Amino acid sequence: MRYRPNTGFFAFILNRLTGVLLALFILPHFLIIWFLRDPAKYEAIRGLCTRPAAKLSEAGLLALVLAHGGNGIRVILLEAGAPTRSQKILFWAAFALGLLVLAVAARHMTGGAP
Numbered sequence: 001m002r003y004r005p006n007t008g009f010f011a012f013i014l015n016r017l018t019g020v021l022l023a024l025f026i027l028p029h030f031l032i033i034w035f036l037r038d039p040a041k042y043e044a045i046r047g048l049c050t051r052p053a054a055k056l057s058e059a060g061l062l063a064l065v066l067a068h069g070g071n072g073i074r075v076i077l078l079e080a081g082a083p084t085r086s087q088k089i090l091f092w093a094a095f096a097l098g099l100l101v102l103a104v105a106a107r108h109m110t111g112g113a114p
Helices: 007-035 039-049 052-079 084-109
Strands: none
Touching: 007 039, 007 052, 007 084, 052 084
8 A cells, every 4th residue: 555645635735844944034023123232233133124025034034934824723623623624624724825925924024016
């Protein structure tokens, strides 16, 4: 008998991967906040945050949060009694909603819309 990965398997891997990446983001985030106590360093960091690469990384962070959160809501629904046969539908619904929110938010974050 051969195992064939399914949507639930990929959702599991995605949830773990996004969780690890979000955890890795915490340390630099705290370091930046710690540096903000000094006015000179604050201005230097603020200057870095206006660069396109910084805005792109913020959009990437939002994508991680949306993927992890959407997948978490899917797991909560399954644990609360949603039929497991709806797992694929829940995954793709969370994915589509996350992409929609990411597209709208990234456009605002990069200055594309007021």
